[in-house]
Amino acid sequence: MWMELSLLMAAMVVALGLQPWRALPAEGPPWAWLAWWSIMPVLWGADSLSHVPLVQPLSGACLLALMAGWPLTMLALLPVAVVTCWLGGLPWEAGATRLLWLGVMPATLAFGLGLGIRRWLPNHLFVYILGRGFFAPAVAITLAGALALAVQGPPHGISSEDTLLGRWLSAWGDAFLTGGLTAIFVAFRPQWLATYSDRLYLPR
Numbered sequence: 691m692w693m694e695l696s697l698l699m700a701a702m703v704v705a706l707g708l709q710p711w712r713a714l715p716a717e718g719p720p721w722a723w724l725a726w727w728s729i730m731p732v733l734w735g736a737d738s739l740s741h742v743p744l745v746q747p748l749s750g751a752c753l754l755a756l757m758a759g760w761p762l763t764m765l766a767l768l769p770v771a772v773v774t775c776w777l778g779g780l781p782w783e784a785g786a787t788r789l790l791w792l793g794v795m796p797a798t799l800a801f802g803l804g805l806g807i808r809r810w811l812p813n814h815l816f817v818y819i820l821g822r823g824f825f826a827p828a829v830a831i832t833l834a835g836a837l838a839l840a841v842q843g844p845p846h847g848i849s850s851e852d853t854l855l856g857r858w859l860s861a862w863g864d865a866f867l868t869g870g871l872t873a874i875f876v877a878f879r880p881q882w883l884a885t886y887s888d889r890l891y892l893p894r
Contacts, residue, residue, distance in 0.1 A: 691783065693841070694790050701794045705764035713759070713884070722875075722882045723757050726750065727766055731773040734788050738778030743845055744852075746860035747788070749834075751797035752827035753868040757875075759884040760801040767793035791838035799830035804885065815876065815891045822885065823872030828865035832858055 732739065733748040755763040771789035775782060803826040811817050835857030844853040875882045 691786075694786060698786060698790055698794060701764050701798065702768070705761040708761040710759060710761035710765070713762075719758065720879075720882050722879065723754070726754055726757065727770065730754070730770045731777055734770060734774040734792050735778040735780070738780055743848065744856065746856040747792055748860055748864045748867070749792045749796045749827075749831050750864065750867075751793045752800040752830060752864065753871060755797040755801050756804075756822060756868070756872060756883055756885050760797065762884075763797050764794060767797070787838075787842070791834055795834040795837065796827070796831045799833055800826045803830060813890050813893070818886060818891050819869065819873045819876060824865050824869030827868045828861050831861035831864050835861060 730750045733750045736747045737743055737745040751763060751767060754766065758766065767789055770793065771785040774780065774788060775785035780788075800822075804822040807817065807821040807826065811821060836854060839850060839853055839857070844850045872883070876886060880886050880888060
């Protein structure tokens with residue numbers, strides 16, 4: 691648990707140091723950011739709310755990172771974890787665990803992969819949608835789930851193989867959701883994506 695808390699603390703300190711609130715528009719964050727942020731506790735608490743341990747929670751953090759950027763997403767994940775614990779009646783340790791493995795780790799890995807995609811692949815519209823909106827979340831959430839399994843072990847009564855399969859499937863579900871919404875936002879509301887720019891991905 692101390693390792694998890696140390697990783698969480700490091701992420702929050704870095705995010706605070708970057709002061710992401712300075713980049714917010716004067717009228718506040720777009721309503722789409724707040725809408726997705728408010729849905730995330732239900733995604734994180736899917737297993738506890740349904741009372742079915744086999745149900746794998748979704749992350750949603752990769753899409754939030756595409757919309758709001760990595761630093762602001764890190765800070766926004768804290769209240770998501772608190773509300774998840776409140777809704778599902780979970781102890782604070784479970785909230786911290788979900789904060790790391792469903793929030794901080796997937797968003798950080800996906801953001802890092804996204805930076806690599808931007809650096810080494812062509813700056814093309816479909817590269818952004820497929821690379822940063824679909825493949826990066828799929829890989830990041832799968833890796834985060836595998837790392838969580840290696841650190842914590844499987845839930846009681848469920849084998850490691852079944853747990854890993856469930857997390858792999860949920861990663862692809864999360865990726866399809868993230869990729870689909872990213873494509874819609876790029877087409878109709880590009881201003882909702884802090885990581886997207888027409889100037890960069892739609893060269894004249």
